[in-house]
Amino acid sequence: MDLSALIEPVVAFFSQGxxxxxxxxxxxxxxxxxxxxxxxxxxxxIPR
Incomplete structure (x- = not known):
C-alpha cells in the first residue's frame, strides 16, 4: 500500500475551496x- 497515494487526495482537499x-x-x-x-x-x- 502506497502511503502517498492515500494522503495526496486528503492534502489536495484541505488545500483549496x-x-x-x-x-x-x-x-x-x-x-x-x-x-x-x-x-x-x-x-x-511522588511521596514515598
Missing part, C-alpha cells in the same frame, strides 16, 4: 483550546 475553510476553522478551534503560551509541564514528586 471548502476544505481550506474547514482546515482554517479547525486550526482556530485548536489554537483557542490549546494556546501556545500555556505554562510548560513540570515534574511532580
Amino acid at each position: 471548502i476544505g481550506k475553510t474547514i482546515a482554517d476553522v479547525l486550526t482556530l478551534v485548536y489554537e483557542v483550546l490549546f494556546p501556545a503560551n500555556a505554562p510548560a509541564a513540570t515534574p511532580v514528586e
Whole structure:
C-alpha cells in the first residue's frame, strides 16, 4: 500500500475551496483550546 497515494487526495482537499475553510476553522478551534503560551509541564514528586 502506497502511503502517498492515500494522503495526496486528503492534502489536495484541505488545500483549496471548502476544505481550506474547514482546515482554517479547525486550526482556530485548536489554537483557542490549546494556546501556545500555556505554562510548560513540570515534574511532580511522588511521596514515598
